[in-house]
Amino acid sequence: MADERSYLDHNASAPLRACARTAMLSALDNAANASSVHAEGRAVRRLVERARREVATLVDAAAEHVVFTSGATEAANMLLTPDWRMGRAPLTMGRLYVSAADHPCMLSGGRFAGEAVETFAVRSDGLVDLDALAAVLAAHDGSTGLALVAVHAANNETGVIQPVGEIARLVKDAGGVLVVDAVQAVGRIPVDIAEGWGDFLILSSHKLGGPKGAGAIVGRSDLMMPAPLMSGGGQEKGHRAGTENVAAIAGFGAAAAESLSELENMTTVRQMRDDIEAAIRHSAPDAIIHGTTAPRLPNTSFFSLPESKAETLQIAFDLQGVALSAGSACSSGKVGPSHVLKAMGQGEEATALRVSIGTVTTQDDVVRFRRALAEIADRQARKRSRAA
Amino acid sequence: MADERSYLDHNASAPLRACARTAMLSALDNAANASSVHAEGRAVRRLVERARREVATLVDAAAEHVVFTSGATEAANMLLTPDWRMGRAPLTMGRLYVSAADHPCMLSGGRFAGEAVETFAVRSDGLVDLDALAAVLAAHDGSTGLALVAVHAANNETGVIQPVGEIARLVKDAGGVLVVDAVQAVGRIPVDIAEGWGDFLILSSHKLGGPKGAGAIVGRSDLMMPAPLMSGGGQEKGHRAGTENVAAIAGFGAAAAESLSELENMTTVRQMRDDIEAAIRHSAPDAIIHGTTAPRLPNTSFFSLPESKAETLQIAFDLQGVALSAGSACSSGKVGPSHVLKAMGQGEEATALRVSIGTVTTQDDVVRFRRALAEIADRQARKRSRAA
Numbered sequence: 001m002a003d004e005r006s007y008l009d010h011n012a013s014a015p016l017r018a019c020a021r022t023a024m025l026s027a028l029d030n031a032a033n034a035s036s037v038h039a040e041g042r043a044v045r046r047l048v049e050r051a052r053r054e055v056a057t058l059v060d061a062a063a064e065h066v067v068f069t070s071g072a073t074e075a076a077n078m079l080l081t082p083d084w085r086m087g088r089a090p091l092t093m094g095r096l097y098v099s100a101a102d103h104p105c106m107l108s109g110g111r112f113a114g115e116a117v118e119t120f121a122v123r124s125d126g127l128v129d130l131d132a133l134a135a136v137l138a139a140h141d142g143s144t145g146l147a148l149v150a151v152h153a154a155n156n157e158t159g160v161i162q163p164v165g166e167i168a169r170l171v172k173d174a175g176g177v178l179v180v181d182a183v184q185a186v187g188r189i190p191v192d193i194a195e196g197w198g199d200f201l202i203l204s205s206h207k208l209g210g211p212k213g214a215g216a217i218v219g220r221s222d223l224m225m226p227a228p229l230m231s232g233g234g235q236e237k238g239h240r241a242g243t244e245n246v247a248a249i250a251g252f253g254a255a256a257a258e259s260l261s262e263l264e265n266m267t268t269v270r271q272m273r274d275d276i277e278a279a280i281r282h283s284a285p286d287a288i289i290h291g292t293t294a295p296r297l298p299n300t301s302f303f304s305l306p307e308s309k310a311e312t313l314q315i316a317f318d319l320q321g322v323a324l325s326a327g328s329a330c331s332s333g334k335v336g337p338s339h340v341l342k343a344m345g346q347g348e349e350a351t352a353l354r355v356s357i358g359t360v361t362t363q364d365d366v367v368r369f370r371r372a373l374a375e376i377a378d379r380q381a382r383k384r385s386r387a388a
Numbered sequence: 389m390a391d392e393r394s395y396l397d398h399n400a401s402a403p404l405r406a407c408a409r410t411a412m413l414s415a416l417d418n419a420a421n422a423s424s425v426h427a428e429g430r431a432v433r434r435l436v437e438r439a440r441r442e443v444a445t446l447v448d449a450a451a452e453h454v455v456f457t458s459g460a461t462e463a464a465n466m467l468l469t470p471d472w473r474m475g476r477a478p479l480t481m482g483r484l485y486v487s488a489a490d491h492p493c494m495l496s497g498g499r500f501a502g503e504a505v506e507t508f509a510v511r512s513d514g515l516v517d518l519d520a521l522a523a524v525l526a527a528h529d530g531s532t533g534l535a536l537v538a539v540h541a542a543n544n545e546t547g548v549i550q551p552v553g554e555i556a557r558l559v560k561d562a563g564g565v566l567v568v569d570a571v572q573a574v575g576r577i578p579v580d581i582a583e584g585w586g587d588f589l590i591l592s593s594h595k596l597g598g599p600k601g602a603g604a605i606v607g608r609s610d611l612m613m614p615a616p617l618m619s620g621g622g623q624e625k626g627h628r629a630g631t632e633n634v635a636a637i638a639g640f641g642a643a644a645a646e647s648l649s650e651l652e653n654m655t656t657v658r659q660m661r662d663d664i665e666a667a668i669r670h671s672a673p674d675a676i677i678h679g680t681t682a683p684r685l686p687n688t689s690f691f692s693l694p695e696s697k698a699e700t701l702q703i704a705f706d707l708q709g710v711a712l713s714a715g716s717a718c719s720s721g722k723v724g725p726s727h728v729l730k731a732m733g734q735g736e737e738a739t740a741l742r743v744s745i746g747t748v749t750t751q752d753d754v755v756r757f758r759r760a761l762a763e764i765a766d767r768q769a770r771k772r773s774r775a776a
Contacts, residue, residue: 105620232493
């Protein structure tokens with residue numbers, strides 16, 4: 001059985017789309033640097049600019065407001081800084097407010113000093129507590145600079161979708177600036193920066209079927225921009241120095257275009273996710289599936305089996321040929337309690353398993369998951385009856 | 389003639405080696421995140437660690453002292469910072485000293501404030517003025533912190549090879565820390581961090597035939613490390629957060645291994661470069677070839693034709709099917725005077741053409757260059773005689 005495997009960990013990294021692979025291979029055939037002015041250089045420049053349009057279209061932005069980075073972590077470190085510019089004038093963000101259920105690369109606060117980073121609560125259903133956000137914004141000391149708010153559009157562990165429109169209105173009314181981590185949302189639900197999705201989006205290529213090694217910040221405008229994280233070259237209009245990773249950017253663009261066109265296929269993905277959750281409820285009736293009372297991504301399920309550590313279960317699934325995760329894969333090999341569940345009031349030590357799928361997932365994958373879970377649950381039941 | 393083209397701009401970006409392409413394709417077949425603990429995650433982790441050993445071997449370092457980045461610009465921005473740690477204790481670099489002929493990503497000073505960055509001179513032959521370096525080190529105010537010195541091993545424009553051993557001794561005697569930009573040196577001359585090559589090296593994948601999108605810092609040890617440029621994840625032992633660009637890193641490793649084994653082929657590359665310079669002297673007897681009195685990389689030639697702007701000549705070569713550069717390709721489409729020639733005392737407006745080749749360059753490329761130059765020089769001579 002374990003000869004054929006099911007990869008159900010798309011939120012950690014999605015399989016590379018065929019179109020992205022093709023775009024990469026084509027880019028790899030041209031040696032040139034995108035800053036070179038000879039014919040070869042101009043040709044790779046065109047690949048970068050085409051990808052910029054494709055990524056912009058994915059979130060209804062203008063291409064000139066896309067800045068490519070090496071990934072979402074770099075994008076977060078670029079945007080989360082006190083030092084900004086409005087045109088040529090300096091502009092200061094006095095304090096960073098980030099939701100307690102955000103990704104570690106947002107919670108770490110980027111270039112803010114630790115004491116200038118403050119978290120606001122999420123509710124037990126995983127949604128941002130809008131009253132808590134309003135309270136921290138009301139208490140913000142404007143003399144230190146603007147309030148910078150960072151929040152995820154969809155949670156990487158639970159899949160819970162935040163009310164970004166309402167958050168954006170609150171932040172706007174308070175005169176703040178909103179950065180939205182849309183890494184897990186794009187390609188799974190419609191994301192539209194022109195329609196109340198905040199001031200900046202963070203995107204990642206490899207979470208939507210592009211290659212690892214590319215990401216972007218996308219602005220509603222480019223009047224106000226963060227001080228560069230990397231200096232020493234005029235690339236990306238001076239916002240991000242360094243030779244462009246043309247192949248990864250081209251692959252990102254192709255994946256962005258296809259994932260936009262495939263949004264309608266999310267109905268099928270949702271049906272498979274629901275089949276997976278039906279299997280969980282059948283084989284493990286006492287399982288807790290997290291975040292189900294809030295809107296969720298169609299591809300994600302995050303569940304706990306009582307009296308079982310997610311880390312142990314994850315290994316059991318792996319041995320059965322099913323790759324899924326216990327929490328997020330954000331740091332090297334570390335598996336521990338979920339800070340997202342903790343933020344949802346589930347306690348310090350809560351762990352859970354995450355199944356995350358995509359349009360390439362098949363009914364065979366669902367069956368393999370169901371069988372693996374049935375076997376694991378059965379073994380646990382026998383263990384419990386021996387202990388009783 | 390221009391149907392077949394010769395790409396002679398390897399110092400801007402070298403053609404991807406077949407072995408690197410193969411390594412990338414293999415890595416792209418595995419979707420997983422290298423931080424995931426399932427079988428797929430462990431498999432891509434092995435690819436990253438194999439590449440780490442290959443890159444370490446290239447410069448005779450220990451694998452555990454290699455930190456992968458998205459490229460050399462990120463590596464420079466990571467190393468050039470006042471904030472370091474010695475174990476867990478904070479350590480401050482008081483001032484950055486960088487050679488006037490360094491790459492813009494070094495001259496920009498990374499995370500140092502502008503006023504804390506000081507340049508030291510190079511001589512008219514392009515070599516670092518050791519007396520000037522000794523003088524700035526002697527004047528360094530140790531109460532501000534250690535002296536951090538940054539210098540290139542080989543110049544990206546002229547190919548001039550610096551006396552890194554002597555520079556390292558001077559810096560060590562002054563109690564300073566030396567960062568060596570070895571981007572253009574590795575794969576072309578032996579580089580050995582165990583043998584007096586400074587405290588940290590900066591490497592770039594795409595300059596040695598790996599893909600764009602990967603680079604590294606390599607330390608002589610990891611006792612003393614810069615504060616991370618990117619935070620928010622435990623990757624690279626906490627020194628560099630962000631999902632590893634596995635395919636680019638795997639390609640980097642393969643290219644590093646092959647470029648090390650091909651060092652002996654540099655004799656052939658040097659012969660072709662010398663043939664190119666013989667052609668320059670033949671067709672344009674009044675041409676100036678820069679840096680020829682100093683040791684130079686075997687693959688680089690940097691030359692000026694009197695009364696001709698390099699930008700115009702570069703376009704003429706491009707139309708003849710020869711891609712070469714006028715200065716470095718470090719910022720988007722910008723071609724201007726060479727700061728390296730200025731540092732060598734050639735004046736504010738000096739420009740030059742750079743030919744840079746590699747082991748894949750052929751005699752056909754040399755012939756195409758020779759014919760293009762002959763035609764361009766002939767046209768110039770006719771223009772001059774008409775004007776006379």
